[in-house]
Amino acid sequence: xxxxxxxxxxxxxxxVLKGITCTFASGQCNLVLGGSGxxxxxxxxxxxxxxxxxxxxxxxxxxxFTNNKVQIRxxxxxxxxxxxxxSALFDSMTVFENTEFPxxxxxxDMSREERRDRVEFxxxxxxxxxxxxxxxxxxxxxxxxxxxxxxxxxxxxxxLFCDEPNxxxxxxTSIKIDELIYEITHEYNITTVVITHDMNSVVEIGDHIIxxxxxxxxxxxxxxxxxGAKVPELREFIxxxxxxxxxxxxxxxxxxxxxxxxxxxxxxV
Amino acid sequence: MVKTFGEFILFLQSxxxxxxxxxxxxxxxxxxxxxxxxxxxxxxxxxSAFIGAVTCVQIAxxxxxxxxxxxxxxxxxxxxxxxxxxxxxxSIVLAGKVGSSxxxxxxxxxxxxxxxxxxxxxxxxxSYLVLPKILAALLMFPLLVILAMGLSIxxxxxxxxxxxxxxxxxxxxxIRTDFIPYNIAFALIKxxxxxxxxxxxxxxxxxxxxxxxxxxxAASTGAVTNSIIAILLADYVLAAVLL
Numbered sequence: 263x264x265x266x267x268x269x270x271x272x273x274x275x276x277x278v279l280k281g282i283t284c285t286f287a288s289g290q291c292n293l294v295l296g297g298s299g300x301x302x303x304x305x306x307x308x309x310x311x312x313x314x315x316x317x318x319x320x321x322x323x324x325x326x327f328t329n330n331k332v333q334i335r336x337x338x339x340x341x342x343x344x345x346x347x348x349s350a351l352f353d354s355m356t357v358f359e360n361t362e363f364p365x366x367x368x369x370x371d372m373s374r375e376e377r378r379d380r381v382e383f384x385x386x387x388x389x390x391x392x393x394x395x396x397x398x399x400x401x402x403x404x405x406x407x408x409x410x411x412x413x414x415x416x417x418x419x420x421x422l423f424c425d426e427p428n429x430x431x432x433x434x435t436s437i438k439i440d441e442l443i444y445e446i447t448h449e450y451n452i453t454t455v456v457i458t459h460d461m462n463s464v465v466e467i468g469d470h471i472i473x474x475x476x477x478x479x480x481x482x483x484x485x486x487x488x489x490g491a492k493v494p495e496l497r498e499f500i501x502x503x504x505x506x507x508x509x510x511x512x513x514x515x516x517x518x519x520x521x522x523x524x525x526x527x528x529x530x531v
Numbered sequence: 532m533v534k535t536f537g538e539f540i541l542f543l544q545s546x547x548x549x550x551x552x553x554x555x556x557x558x559x560x561x562x563x564x565x566x567x568x569x570x571x572x573x574x575x576x577x578x579s580a581f582i583g584a585v586t587c588v589q590i591a592x593x594x595x596x597x598x599x600x601x602x603x604x605x606x607x608x609x610x611x612x613x614x615x616x617x618x619x620x621x622s623i624v625l626a627g628k629v630g631s632s633x634x635x636x637x638x639x640x641x642x643x644x645x646x647x648x649x650x651x652x653x654x655x656x657x658s659y660l661v662l663p664k665i666l667a668a669l670l671m672f673p674l675l676v677i678l679a680m681g682l683s684i685x686x687x688x689x690x691x692x693x694x695x696x697x698x699x700x701x702x703x704x705x706i707r708t709d710f711i712p713y714n715i716a717f718a719l720i721k722x723x724x725x726x727x728x729x730x731x732x733x734x735x736x737x738x739x740x741x742x743x744x745x746x747x748x749a750a751s752t753g754a755v756t757n758s759i760i761a762i763l764l765a766d767y768v769l770a771a772v773l774l
Contacts, residue, residue: 347644
């Protein structure tokens with residue numbers, strides 16, 4: 263479980279995070295939802311330690327991360343896997359080497375054969391068993407995201423952070439990436455935090471959702487509760503989504519509406 | 532200026548804390564040595580051979596007094612090459628080639644979040660990415676300078692004898708006259724200092740790149756400009772202190 267308490271962050275006097283307090287439950291897909299410029303990515307960077315919050319604390323399974331000793335922060339970081347918005351694969355390495363990299367760096371006791379087996383397993387898990395020899399420049403955006411996920415889970419991460427995993431992907435690939443994140447979260451009991459502004463993701467994978475607006479947390483709940491939320495900013499956000507507008511039309515015409523739409527197989531959506 | 536210098540010192544300090552295992556550091560240093568050293572041999576060979584040749588021809592052109600022996604040309608080529616041209620010009624050439632490559636590479640890694648990816652994994656990115664580059668530069672610059680010295684003197688020999696400015700024996704006599712071994716040590720000390728300046732300044736400029744592709748280009752340009760200025764300043768200080 264990740265506990266975020268009263269995180270505040272300002273840049274040149276501009277208060278980007280205004281005291282965020284929330285909890286990300288273990289073994290669940292936790293979504294941080296919000297429009298552009300609401301501070302989602304800054305919150306994520308504060309949580310993973312790429313940015314230091316001005317005020318507030320972050321705790322990973324009871325161990326304080328913020329302002330703790332470097333060794334303890336390192337220990338926590340080694341349990342973190344992260345999928346970056348642009349995948350952040352190492353250009354000079356093949357897909358296999360990218361996936362193997364954290365194992366090489368973080369688990370010196372692992373033999374070469376054990377590493378190879380683990381990498382092959384992870385690549386197979388994300389459906390890229392035949393792409394190991396390819397360079398990042400030779401694969402598509404969706405494949406890069408898959409490699410990013412494989413690299414994140416290779417060292418058996420406890421926490422998985424995904425920064426807008428759907429950005430730059432077509433809707434069908436986005437859904438597949440969402441499904442992969444969801445499956446991996448539940449399969450390995452990972453605490454997953456996904457930063458998104460995509461309502462498709464909410465419908466697909468949102469076990470627990472936090473809605474942010476102008477640096478504040480305005481709402482949290484589940485995907486079943488979100489359509490009934492009374493927060494005006496959230497309602498405006500939800501109903502500006504084409505998917506939800508389309509679903510509303512379906513809702514008017516058919517029984518089940520959005521729920522029915524979400525439960526249908528991908529090919530029929 | 533003071534703030535930048537302070538940040539530069541902190542950057543160097545951060546590079547030396549939480550370093551990676553020796554095996555990984557050594558492997559990374561060898562990889563970087565290939566990029567910095569082996570891949571620069573061709574340009575260093577071309578530049579140094581022609582500089583030696585041009586130096587020889589120009590000295591011969593200016594040395595018209597019949598009372599001065601022709602062997603002086605060889606002597607002057609050797610002294611200029613060892614004391615100044617080989618270490619300084621080679622380092623300036625490397626500042627252009629290696630410095631821009633280091634800054635561009637690190638800058639691209641920064642803006643594509645590859646540096647962040649290392650940090651999230653709990654790896655000290657400065658130590659993992661920058662320290663091997665600096666070590667490799669410290670290792671390879673002196674070797675390239677030694678190569679440049681030899682080729683520059685050879686270039687002078689070929690230019691002088693082929694143009695008929697002097698005989699081969701006169702040139703060889705000149706380069707053996709009043710040889711001071713300390714000058715070689717001085718040139719190598721210079722090359723080590725220049726290696727550090729080029730690699731550290733370029734790494735600093737690249738590592739702290741913010742923005743996009745334009746800023747990566749600006750970081751590369753800044754790395755080369757600042758490295759060359761640092762080389763010239765250090766060249767003067769070292770000459771004043773060590774000679």
